Amino acid sequence: MQCQGPDCTTEIEQAPGGHRQRAYCSDRCRMAASRQRAYRVEQARLKAEVEAKEQRERQELRNRYPMLAEESIDLLYNLKKQYQYGGLHLVSVIGAALVRENERPGERALLAADLFVQGQKKSYPAVTDNKTGRTLIWGNLADWFAFCNKSDVPTLRQALALLQGNPNVTGPARSGATHVTIG
Ligand SMILES: [Zn+2]
16 A cells, blocks of 8 residues: 555555554654645635625625626626725726616716726826816715716716816815826
8 A cells, every 4th residue: 555645655564464554654754744745624614714704795786786696796896806995986886877877888888887996096186177177076976976876887988088088177175185187
């Protein structure tokens, strides 16, 4: 019989008589096998823990958005995981948009997500259309959040264009808000 130690190929001579069969050639192999078993048990435990956490978080999303299809729950879960900072806000923005769009991840939801991520990258600046002088978004997270939640597709497109393309986009920030010039 071959030694049962990890990576050991030593053939074990069994003592004659009614002795219990030896599984290991040495104490070293016996302990190595024991460590390997403990490691595997620990890995299995960690894997189960991660899976349980994922199930819990998905269930929380299902409870919060009971009207959403499983693929939308997948989208929300992955967004939450992907964006460590601002992920929860993003989930709220997209979640609300998905609910409004009758369970379909449509154009509005994706635009809102895109705009919110762009805003996040630029620390939520104020966005003003200099042609009209109209401020679409004031420079703070709460306004970004509200804007992405409530705006329709044309308004979201306008904000995205201003944020990405126009070097003159800037706006007066409300008192206490961070003022950021884009360009
Ligand atoms: Zn051995």
